[in-house]
Amino acid sequence: KQEVTQIPAALSVPEGENLVLNCSFTDSAIYNLQWFRQDPGKGLTSLLLIQSSQREQTSGRLNASLDKSSGRSTLYIAASQPGDSATYLCAVRRRYDYKLSFGAGTTVTVRA
């Protein structure tokens, strides 16, 4: 069974600091990994998708890395802004049944 863990559950940083969010998974047999952002009471917004054959993906201030062998992904957000305050979730698409397994998320607060 695939288990996805995100630690810490919550994080508070001053504006301008770089954010590092962690995601670990127990089964390395994945198709891809996706990072999402969720604002309070809203749906999920897709940020980045990394295919299992890739090591990283970048979009603007966001960079996500993937190390399948160790079961880890890291989302980096450069020069954080108060607008980056949200919950960030990672999800892995399992190779054996193509379903997504989600972590519980990391709630980020960027202080002005």
Add this chain to the structure above:
Amino acid sequence: DGGITQSPKYLFRKEGQNVTLSCEQNLNHDAMYWYRQDPGQGLRLIYYSQIVNDFQKGDIAEGYSVSREKKESFPLTVTSAQKNPTAFYLCASSIDWDRLNTEAFFGQGTRLTVV
């Protein structure tokens, strides 16, 4: 403007009632999904559909039912058999099911409360 529309945004259910949550997408996606989100937990899969007129149970299907009569629509019914239905429900879609670059897109959610 392409996307996934869920309605209503808020829904209240009395004990013993069935309620239906709507999900419509205009992305021309084959696959659609329903998830349930509870505080402090990851999203859990209720039902999914790989293609029109076909659907399968997810990890927590008991007390729920779905239909997929049209490609763009995937309504979820929460029946009276679901003992703890209060949660945030999210609908998602992807262009297909099993490619390396299959990316999931989500609607804005429906918050269901039992009164």
